[in-house]
Amino acid sequence: MIETIHFFHTNDLHSHFEYWPRMQYYIKEQRLAFSKQGEPSFLLDIGDHLDRSNIYTEATLGKGNVLMLNEAQYDVVTIGNNEGITLDYEDLYHLYEGATFEVVVANLHSKSEGNPKWIKPYTILMTKYGTKIGVVGATAMFPVFYDELNWTITDPKEAIKLVVNEIKDQVDIILCLSHLGITDDELLAKECPDIDVILGSHTHHLFLEGKMIDNVLLTGCGKFGAYTGHLTIQYDHQKRLLIKKEETTIENALLPEVEKEGEFLQSLATKGKELLNEPVFRTSKIYNKEWFHHSNLSRLFAKCLLEFTWADCAMFNAGIFLGGLSKGIITKYDIHKILPHPINAVVIELSGSELKEVLMLSENEDWPLLELKGLGFRGTIFGKLLTYQFSLNDHNELLIGGQIADMNRTYRLVTLDMFTFGYFFPSFKEAKKKYYLPLFLRDILSNYGEKNL
Incomplete structure (x- = not known):
């Protein structure tokens, strides 16, 4: 007997729900049709389903996303970095308590207590014909981020290989839910040929028909729910052999619109706004935002960062502000609207000479109009790079806090974590630094406003 098995899969939705109703309607109809033909099917997600830049996700701290996955009848998911490092320890620990699906993540461990019950290194799915499918994630x-949040993260490829070696004699097919990115997926395919299919994510790569590496099939469906993946496998029971694996992708924008799509999206926004409609502080004046020079809002935010971290100086890009603060009562919703990014503050230790170099680099004329994508940034353009409490005087000497700096002394610069990943300031990557987790920029602003405004 040759059995045909279907796997529908999604990845890197980042709480973009524009196509969610139609894609889930399509998947449901397809699974029903396959079931009538006697062909089993499963539904998988490969992480970063949630993104706290979305107000519904923010208001429910990801529980709303889990509810959606439940309602769509997902079978197995893994977590991405947006689940793993943008929630505080307790919120992640309890995130999947109400899940009706399995969560597989082989390389995450609590530092202070036993793992939550939902964390499993793998699960085994079984079809009605007895085919066993091992799913590792x-x-x-x-x-550094996980450590600050009280978790231990281990090498993912090594963790996967250990699990595969453990289960390969117990199952007929092995699938890997990989939130590692395309480079690691390609390496894993070469290092662990016992895996049949690596369902990929994290780097938002798109393989319309998959990619074969040493008989391991790799998949990837881009980002933001633009595509749904459909993996078809044929298993020969007589030979006990997988004889076919084929990937296709469905462009969700081309699927027929389903009834009340707009109402669904509006209901999420309304629910999120209602939950976040909680007063935080009151302002006595307007704080405007500007993307190409300093503003009332940027000066206020610099005070927030400097007071919160006790740093000597501050630097951030003006494009992080998506709006200003009006006069009067400011709610959680208002603050989230202007600072939706899942970005943390970081203090970096630099010498006076290194800070002077940073100041020179900050004048890059190409950056203000840069349409920045990723690194946690959820805005439109980069904006001017703003510096506070450090500058150059007329003699080209570095001033810190108005005083001429000692070029050999170590100073503390507070900035945004996205600048530590090597793209803008390569020296930050190796410098000594402290990340302030789990607070986002909006939390720092909120805390300052409660105390001082």
């Missing part, structure tokens, strides 16, 4: 390495 792992998430990307952000060790």
Whole structure:
């Protein structure tokens, strides 16, 4: 007997729900049709389903996303970095308590207590014909962030290989839910040929028909729910052999619109706004935002960062502000609207000479109009790079707090975590630094406003 098995899969939705109703309607109809033909099917997600830049996700701290996955009848998911490092320890620990699906992540461990019950290194699915499918999952390495949040993250490829070696004699097919990115997926395919299919994510790569590496099929469906993946496998029971694996992708924008799509999106926005409609502080004046020079809002935010971290100086890009603060009562919703980014503050230790170099680099004329994508940034353009408490005088000497700096002394610069990943300031990557987790920029602003405004 040759059995045909279907796997529908999604990845890197980042709480973009524009196509969610139609894609889930399509998947449901397809699964029903396959079931009538006697062909089993499963539904998988490969992480970063949630993104706290979305007000519904923010208001429910990801529980709303889990509810959606439940309602769509997902079978197995893994977590991405947006689940792993943008929630505080307790919120992640309890995130999947109400899940009706399995969560597989082989390389995440609590530092202070036993793992939550939902964390499993793998699960085994079984079809009605007895075919056993081992599903292992792992998430990307952000060790400094996980450590600050009371988790231990281990090498994902090594964790996957250990699990595969453990289960390969117990199952007929092995799938890997990989929130590692395309480079690690390609390496894993070469290092662990016992895996049949690596369902990929994290780097938002798109393989319309998959990619074969040493008989391991790799998949990837881009980002933001633009595509749904459909993996078809044929298993020969007589030979006990997988004889076919084929990937196709469905462009969700081309699927027929389903009834009340607009109402669904509006209901999420309304629910999120209602939950976040909680007063935080009151302002006595307007704080305007500007993307190409300093503003009332940027000066206020610099005070927030400097007071919160006790740093010597501050630097951030003006494009992080998506709006200003009006006069009067400011709610959680208002603050989220202007600072939706899942970005943390970080203090970096630099010498006076290194800070002077940073100041020179900050004048890059190409950056203000840069349409920045990723790194946690959820805005439109980069904007001017603003500096506070450090500058150059007329003699080209570095001033810190109005005083001429000692070029050999170590100073503390507070900035945004996205600047530590090597793209803008390569020297930050190796410098000594402290990340302030789990607070986002909007939390720092909120805390300052409660105390001082």
